[in-house]
Amino acid sequence: MASAAPEPAQPDTDDDGGGDGVNLRLIAGLGGALVVAGVALGVFALIGTARPARPTSPAVLWWRRVWNGDGLSAHDQRIRRALLLGALAAGVLAWLFTRMPIAGLLAALAVPGVPWLFTVGNSEKRAILRIEAVGEWARRLKDISGTGVGLQQAIVSSTATAPTAIAGEIGTLAARLQAGWNGRIALLKFADEIADPVCDQVVAALILHLSDRGEHLGDVLNSIASAAAAEVATRREVEAKRTQPRFAVRFLTGLTLLVLVYGASRPDYMAPYGTSTGQLVMAGLGGVFIGLLAWVRAMSLPPKAPRFLSAPGEVEA
Structure with missing residues (x-):
């Protein structure tokens, strides 16, 4: 029996037509994007890209004052920033070590507070x-x-x-x-x-x-x-004559640091402060003690003598 001859293959006109359509759509999309980009660049060239100045928020101003201080030299600003970073590190470490947030807060306050108390009289x-x-x-x-x-x-x-x-x-x-x-x-x-x-x-x-x-x-x-x-x-x-009260400030500060370090190293000593009530008690005791130290320090400083010349801005106003 004679086999049927194979039919000649027909060209796939649908696939070619689909490819040409995709290429045309791609070229049209690119052209439209270039037109939009050109219009945008033209607008930017006419009106500029700079944003109008906005007033600084109170939160940013407060943070700048905390970070840089007011009226400090470059050297004093570096010391202030180092103390702030040290306070953050000490607070986090104390919190992780004792698992007590108030202990971390007191440790963070101690980093800038101890030099402030020990240097009483330097000003x-x-x-x-x-x-x-x-x-x-x-x-x-x-x-x-x-x-x-x-x-x-x-x-x-x-x-x-x-x-x-x-x-x-x-x-x-x-x-x-x-x-x-x-x-x-x-x-x-x-x-x-x-x-x-x-x-x-x-x-x-x-x-x-x-x-x-x-x-x-x-x-x-x-x-x-x-x-x-x-x-x-x-x-x-x-x-x-003010040497004695200033020595008392330094002595109380050093003794407090020794007690805190000893207590933090003894879990049984810190256990009563692990509860919510204990944390409130720790916060109250810490606040009272810090207030007493600040009061004693203020008593060891002489009153500031009044001036009789005004600042230039006040005079001109």
Whole structure:
């Protein structure tokens, strides 16, 4: 029997037509995307891409104050940030070790709190050194102005021999005067940075000399320098009498740290504080003790002397 001859294969016209349709749709899509992108770029070129400035939220401002502090130098800001990071690490570790959130909170507060308590009196010592430096600077201004140079030139020249305690502030004052600042505003700014009544007396004398060009500036500066020396002697005597309460602050702080470290290492000692009631008791005891330490520290500090010169902004307003 003769077999039937195979039929010739027909071309697959449907598949070719489908492929051409897909290619056309792809080209059309790409073309549309390019058109949209071109229109968008044109709009951006006309109106720009910068967003309008928005006011900073209160939360961001609060965090910046916590992180950077107010009126701190770059060195003090680095110390502050290191203490904050150390407080976070100590709080997390204490929480994980004791499984008590209040213990973690107290440990976090202890990291910045212990240096704050141990360094009680350092600010007063710095203030005494600055007053002594202001008196010494007043005498140097008297000597330089006695040579016949103007007051502003005398201030600029005094930077070469400025006392170390206020060398930065004097350098800033000289730079402002050389930059064309109004002498009165620059001096008020300088007094605001020193923030002490003795410096206010010196600045007041210098401002009066700028306005009336009196001939007795040297005598006034010499008398203020003598008064500053007497003020330094008085403050150092008072500072010596405050040694005992400051020692009490340091002793109580160290003893508290030893007790806390010992208690945290003894599970049986910390067991009663593991409940919700125990955590409330721990929080109450910790808050009372921190408040007492802060009270004793405040008692060991002298009251801040009032100033009589206002800040430049307040004066201009």
